[in-house]
Each structure stands twice: as C-alpha cells, then as structure tokens.
Amino acid sequence: AQSVAQPEDQVNVAEGNPLTVKCTYSVSGNPYLFWYVQYPNRGLQFLLKYITGDNLVKGSYGFEAEFNKSQTSFHLKKPSALVSDSALYFCAVRDLQTGANNLFFGTGTRLTVIP
Amino acid sequence: NAGVTQTPKFQVLKTGQSMTLQCAQDMNHNSMYWYRQDPGMGLRLIYYSASEGTTDKGEVPNGYNVSRLNKREFSLRLESAAPSQTSVYFCASSEFGGLTEAFFGQGTRLTVV
Numbered sequence: 599a600q601s602v603a604q605p606e607d608q609v610n611v612a613e614g615n616p617l618t619v620k621c622t623y624s625v626s627g628n629p630y631l632f633w634y635v636q637y638p639n640r641g642l643q644f645l646l647k648y649i650t651g652d653n654l655v656k657g658s659y660g661f662e663a664e665f666n667k668s669q670t671s672f673h674l675k676k677p678s679a680l681v682s683d684s685a686l687y688f689c690a691v692r693d694l695q696t697g698a699n700n701l702f703f704g705t706g707t708r709l710t711v712i713p
Numbered sequence: 714n715a716g717v718t719q720t721p722k723f724q725v726l727k728t729g730q731s732m733t734l735q736c737a738q739d740m741n742h743n744s745m746y747w748y749r750q751d752p753g754m755g756l757r758l759i760y761y762s763a764s765e766g767t768t769d770k771g772e773v774p775n776g777y778n779v780s781r782l783n784k785r786e787f788s789l790r791l792e793s794a795a796p797s798q799t800s801v802y803f804c805a806s807s808e809f810g811g812l813t814e815a816f817f818g819q820g821t822r823l824t825v826v
Contacts, residue, residue: 641817705755
C-alpha cells in the first residue's frame with residue numbers, strides 16, 4: 599500500500615533563513631513524488647515533481663526537493679524563506695507498481711515564516 | 714484560461730438532503746478527481762475518472778456518486794447528506810492520471826447540519 603508521512607504539522611522559520619519541510623513515503627515500486635502548496639481559501643497548486651533522473655528537483659518560487667531512495671524521503675527546501683511562503687504544504691506520491699491512477703497525499707505541514 | 718471551475722463555492726445542507734457538486738476543466742485533460750479535505754486528514758480521494766467514460770472508487774467513496782458527463786465535466790453527488798460529509802471538496806484534473814501534475818479547483822465548502 600502507498601502512504602505518505604509528513605511528520606511535522608507546523609514549521610516556523612525566520613524570514614531569510616533556509617526552510618525544510620519533511621516528507622517520507624512508502625510504496626511497493628518506484629514512486630512519482632509531488633509537492634503542492636495551498637494558500638488560504640484556495641485549491642492546491644503544483645510546486646514540483648520527481649519522476650526519474652537527478653535526485654535534486656527544482657520547482658516554482660525557488661523551491662527544490664531532494665529525492666533520497668535509501669531514506670524514502672522527499673524533503674522540500676528553500677535557501678531563503680519569504681513571508682509570502684507561509685502556507686500549507688502537501689507531499690503526494692503515486693506508486694508506479696500498483697498502477698493506481700491517483701495521488702496519495704500526506705496530512706500537510708503548515709509553514710509560517712516570521713518577519 | 715479558467716483551469717478547473719467548481720460550483721458552488723459554499724453550501725449548507727440539512728441532513729438527508731441531496732445535492733450535486735459541479736466541476737469543469739478547460740485544459741483537455743483526460744483524468745479528473747474528487748477529493749475531500751478534513752483537518753488533520755489531508756486530502757482523501759473520493760472518486761476518480763481516468764478517462765472519459767470511466768469512473769473508479771477512491772479511498773472514501775461511501776455516500777457519494779459521480780458522473781463523468783463528458784471530457785470536461787465531472788460531477789459529485791451526495792444522495793442523502795450526513796453531518797460526516799461536512800468538508801471542503803476539491804475537484805482536480807490531470808493530463809495523464811498520476812503521471813502528470815494535477816490542477817485543482819478552488820474548492821466547495823459544504824456544511825451538513
């Protein structure tokens with residue numbers, strides 16, 4: 599069975615500092631991994647994805663994520679946080695082996711960037 | 714380019730009432746989805762449609778039905794609403810299922826009293 603864990607409900611970081619939002623996954627085959635962001639009263643917006651290739655993936659708004667197969671992790675990072683990055687972040691996974699035609703989402707991490 | 718459009722944005726229902734949530738996408742995507750979002754639960758898949766003419770159950774399909782009316786439209790019906798169905802509902806679409814990123818509508822906030 600596929601699953602995604604976001605171990606932190608809340609992450610606080612000072613503006614200008616680097617940020618990390620953690621994600622670990624469990625799949626039976628090779629994963630497709632995604633990060634989405636949700637601003638208040640809005641739908642989710644795609645940030646980046648990992649399918650294959652380079653383990654460091656760059657996405658929108660200066661975000662990047664590192665795929666680590668041995669640790670089954672896909673942490674979201676940004677070198678310098680902005681107040682406008684404050685939002686709810688979701689990690690999601692699709693398991694290629696099961697062929698399931700959908701994404702499984704984590705429970706979300708609320709990021710607050712403190713001015 | 715509107716993307717994914719959901720209607721209505723807000724709705725209050727009494728227990729036992731029925732309603733249909735509408736969703737339309739203008740990106741010519743093959744796959745469409747209905748999720749519900751509850752505090753501390755993340756997003757859970759209710760139903761999805763891999764392509765026009767097909768629908769499949771997701772994680773939490775009980776109490777819901779769907780119709781893929783055509784390639785653009787995917788509706789979600791609550792036949793007899795229950796307070797447990799109070800949630801925020803999101804429709805999404807993607808070009809090729811889980812292989813490509815999904816685009817989400819703005820959501821429908823449903824309260825069942």
